[in-house]
Amino acid sequence: MDIQIIDRGGDRRLTLYAADTKTYQHFDGLPPVDSSAAHMRWHPLRREWIGYATARQSRTHLPSVADCPLCPMSEADKPSDIPVDDYEIAIFTNRFSAFAMEAAPAPDIAEIATQKGTGLCEVISYSADHNASLATIGTKRIALLIKALGHHITQLYQHDDIIWSLPFENRGREIGVTLDHPHGQIYSLSVLPNAIKTMAEAMAEDSPLAEMHVTCPETQKLAETDTAFSFVPSWARYPFESWVMPKRAVDGPHQLTDAEITDLAEMIAATAQKLDAVMDGPMPYTLAWQIAPKGYEGRYHFHLTFQPLKRSKTKQKFLASVEQISGLFLVDLPPERAAAILRGDEMIDG
Ligand SMILES: [Zn+2]
Incomplete structure (x- = not known):
């Protein structure tokens, strides 16, 4: 597996995974959006954290194919989130993150606990083909996706602040997808949600x-x-x-x-x-x-x-x-x- 990591400053990183060695033409991509105000507030009755991330309100919403930020770039004046001319699997830091590794101090709010929104939100694109899907990219590409996730999660778990990573995909406008290009996301968190803790404990005790x-x-x-x-x-x-x-x-x-x-x-x-x-x-x-x-x-x-x-x-x-x-x-x-x-x-x- 060919792995190329491009640091774009701060939390921003683009990692390109390919089955064989690849050479890319690079461009300047879309500029960053400040996500450092992300924070969490404790819900005292549900006994769980709630994340607040105002930067996400302005995220890209159902752009046309010509403006898709996940398609490879071919022209310098049409910046993308994946500023290379082609790719197989690309993982990059979400510009509209719900969490940030360098989150600002949480606000003081009367009567409830707050904490920084420490974490990382990434996007993982499965294909340069705008119209593909998990059902069509083929088993070789899915195998590369599995390997890429394995490598990437190992890197993420080296951060002391990250205790759990969730790769996931929202598919379809019915669920509120804002980009049609086939992609998933990876949320890496500093807290473990109750439902995940319950499931992990069930598996640790007597896994069905x-x-x-x-x-x-x-x-x-x-x-x-x-x-x-x-x-x-x-x-x-x-x-x-x-x-x-x-x-x-x-x-x-x-x-x-x-x-x-x-x-x-x-x-x-x-x-x-x-x-x-x-x-x-x-x-x-x-x-x-x-x-x-x-x-x-x-x-x-x-x-x-x-x-x-x-x-x-x-x-x-x-x-x-x-x-x-x-x-x-x-x-x-x-x-x-x-x-x-x-x-x-x-x-x-x-
Ligand atoms: Zn696209």
Whole structure:
């Protein structure tokens, strides 16, 4: 894997990953936006941190293809966030960050605790092709994506202030995506959100994922190779929720062998394709790469979760009152039926 790191000053860094050695033509990219005012405030009843980041209000919103900041640059007067003439995988610091490694002191606010918004927000572009997606970039590119994330997370975890990194993707305008170019993001945080801590502790105590490749009903498996598989879990909270994981418990992509990376890439591609196939078009979703937080190494099972936002071709799944207020999810489509539809054994309604 060819890795080229371009420091652009302060937190700003561009890392280019390619399968083979590459030479790039460089340009001046878009200027930075000051994110240092990011801070967190403690919610005394929910007992969790809330992030405040005013710099994000001005972020780029659904630009035309000609103005896409994730497309490679070909002209010096059309600056991009990825100021090179071509790339395979690019990771760069988000100009509109919710956190900053050099965050300013948090404001004093009566009666509640505050702290600096220490962290790092990055964007990861999967392809120079504006119209690609995880379902179309191919297993070789996804394998490179897995390797790139493994390398990058290892670097991020060397920061003392970072205790957990979350690579994720918001896909589709239904979920509020502001750029159509195929990309994900990486949030690296100095605090561990409650939901992630609960999940990590459950895995550390008695992981239901340890033997999942054996215990998962065959009818809920979507695809399988020697070392990886994809399935609809019996506890799915979203319609068509699909998980992808290596059979061997590892902390993250950095611990996978080349054979496991190849297999995992195949499973990610197959799952993304199945989700699009049932919709006859792009399925909007959130995708999480669940990597071990610091302190849980060796007691974790790295996995990916696709959380789709459509329950049929014409109906969207909204998180409404009960889900938003209480966290209790209400699911119209039983996981067993969702698996049957994704496998092509049953037809989708509507
Ligand atoms: Zn683009």
